[in-house]
Amino acid sequence: MSAKIRLYVEHPLGQGQSVPLTREQAHYLFGVMRLSVGGQVALFNGQDGEWLAEVIEAGKRGGVLSCVEQSKPLQLPPDLWFLFGPIKKARTDFIVEKAAEMGAARIMPVQTEFTNSERIRQDRLQAHAVEATEQCGGTFVPEVADLQRLDRVLESWPEGRQLMFCDEAEVGSALRLAGNETDQPWAILIGPEGGFSERERARLAALPYSHVVSLGPRILRADTAAVAALTMWQQALGDWV
Amino acid sequence: MSAKIRLYVEHPLGQGQSVPLTREQAHYLFGVMRLSVGGQVALFNGQDGEWLAEVIEAGKRGGVLSCVEQSKPLQLPPDLWFLFGPIKKARTDFIVEKAAEMGAARIMPVQTEFTNSERIRQDRLQAHAVEATEQCGGTFVPEVADLQRLDRVLESWPEGRQLMFCDEAEVGSALRLAGNETDQPWAILIGPEGGFSERERARLAALPYSHVVSLGPRILRADTAAVAALTMWQQALGDWV
Numbered sequence: 001m002s003a004k005i006r007l008y009v010e011h012p013l014g015q016g017q018s019v020p021l022t023r024e025q026a027h028y029l030f031g032v033m034r035l036s037v038g039g040q041v042a043l044f045n046g047q048d049g050e051w052l053a054e055v056i057e058a059g060k061r062g063g064v065l066s067c068v069e070q071s072k073p074l075q076l077p078p079d080l081w082f083l084f085g086p087i088k089k090a091r092t093d094f095i096v097e098k099a100a101e102m103g104a105a106r107i108m109p110v111q112t113e114f115t116n117s118e119r120i121r122q123d124r125l126q127a128h129a130v131e132a133t134e135q136c137g138g139t140f141v142p143e144v145a146d147l148q149r150l151d152r153v154l155e156s157w158p159e160g161r162q163l164m165f166c167d168e169a170e171v172g173s174a175l176r177l178a179g180n181e182t183d184q185p186w187a188i189l190i191g192p193e194g195g196f197s198e199r200e201r202a203r204l205a206a207l208p209y210s211h212v213v214s215l216g217p218r219i220l221r222a223d224t225a226a227v228a229a230l231t232m233w234q235q236a237l238g239d240w241v
Numbered sequence: 242m243s244a245k246i247r248l249y250v251e252h253p254l255g256q257g258q259s260v261p262l263t264r265e266q267a268h269y270l271f272g273v274m275r276l277s278v279g280g281q282v283a284l285f286n287g288q289d290g291e292w293l294a295e296v297i298e299a300g301k302r303g304g305v306l307s308c309v310e311q312s313k314p315l316q317l318p319p320d321l322w323f324l325f326g327p328i329k330k331a332r333t334d335f336i337v338e339k340a341a342e343m344g345a346a347r348i349m350p351v352q353t354e355f356t357n358s359e360r361i362r363q364d365r366l367q368a369h370a371v372e373a374t375e376q377c378g379g380t381f382v383p384e385v386a387d388l389q390r391l392d393r394v395l396e397s398w399p400e401g402r403q404l405m406f407c408d409e410a411e412v413g414s415a416l417r418l419a420g421n422e423t424d425q426p427w428a429i430l431i432g433p434e435g436g437f438s439e440r441e442r443a444r445l446a447a448l449p450y451s452h453v454v455s456l457g458p459r460i461l462r463a464d465t466a467a468v469a470a471l472t473m474w475q476q477a478l479g480d481w482v
Contacts, residue, residue, distance in 0.1 A: 101462065102457070103458075136462075138459050172482055174482045215481075216479075216480065216481040217316070217481070218343070218379050219376070220342055220343075221342060221376065224339055224343065224468055228343070228468055228471075230469075232472060235476075238457075239457065240413070240455070241413055241415045
């Protein structure tokens with residue numbers, strides 16, 4: 001059995017479990033998608049895998065689903081952080097969408113010297129990560145962190161975590177690994193529009209855990225660079241192969 | 242010397258060459274970007290590389306630039322076709338933008354069994370390819386072909402051109418090469434929303450020149466898949482490393 005509608009809920013899922021719907025979810029399922037009692041939905045909450053559920057009550061302001069069977073186990077992504085400099089609104093939304101689809105475990109907007117944004121709408125970006133997960137069939141929703149200064153993030157960098165630093169001023173550097181980095185947690189960092197400052201580049205390249213890579217000879221938009229960098233990493237170290 | 246504004250023109254470029262502007266280009270340079278006589282622009286036409294040019298006449302309805310010096314030679318991309326099933330409008334625009342940024346030489350919308358679109362706006366998509374090339378610093382503009390049926394394209398497939406077929410029903414297949422494919426022209430094919438039909442998948446997998454690859458365990462939106470597939474190819478066979 002399978003259901004085409006996938007819905008993220010903040011409620012435990014399990015055999016026979018009843019799941020109450022918010023007003024918004026009820027509107028989506030019964031108003032927009034025209035489901036009624038007996039209709040099927042795939043639910044996930046980021047923790048219990050994906051469950052096939054059936055509508056047992058449908059109303060304008062709410063409703064109840066009941067879990068029938070688990071349709072997918074929880075699939076955790078690799079322990080990968082995705083750091084990026086936020087740019088203008090629509091493109092930042094895209095970056096979060098892409099990072100969720102491509103299987104980042106944690107999405108971290110960082111303020112660099114050339115970042116325009118002073119703040120982000122964390123709730124809005126988190127909603128984009130949820131929507132992307134609903135769409136791509138994933139069972140884990142990456143957390144979108146609040147905006148932090150890049151230098152602060154580097155000051156409290158966890159021991160052992162490797163960093164793939166995508167430097168657009170670099171040409172022709174592939175991801176080269178000594179071998180022991182494959183078992184370690186990782187992070188990817190892509191720059192904002194305008195790239196990194198000279199000071200930042202020098203600091204980033206000198207970090208003992210950083211691996212400088214090039215994303216080709218053309219200058220990529222930040223949302224394109226996000227997918228390219230995540231592809232490179234997933235192919236070499238992640239869950240793609 | 243370098244100029245921040247890059248403009249595509251349909252005019253020969255060369256030492257001392259005068260380049261007349263269309264009304265639209267004049268509006269952009271003098272109205273929007275506030276350039277005046279003596280201002281600098283980087284021009285490219287897809288054939289003569291990039292030229293630094295100076296404004297010598299500026300008007301509301303037109304103007305003239307004069308080429309000062311070549312700032313970049315013509316850089317041709319690898320001989321790579323990018324085939325995709327068009328989807329709803331905004332995402333199709335993105336796919337063309339991404340393919341141009343990522344260095345495809347020819348962009349070919351194809352109609353598959355599950356493609357919704359019966360037609361595309363070729364002129365509009367070509368304009369997106371031009372804009373992406375202006376933005377990414379490229380000197381070659383990929384041609385966007387008209388919509389063709391996938392089966393027709395396969396019937397007249399050129400001898401020797403290899404095909405990287407991105408099959409979302411496939412899991413864990415990397416691009417594996419025997420060795421002699423590296424000197425040959427290539428094409429990439431990604432599916433529309435809903436993927437390929439069983440009949441299409443079987444036919445595509447059986448082609449002697451096709452190489453089936455997986456784009457990971459999550460289902461990617463078509464514009465994400467475009468960048469992921471192009472990254473995979475550029476890293477293995479293209480101009481990235």
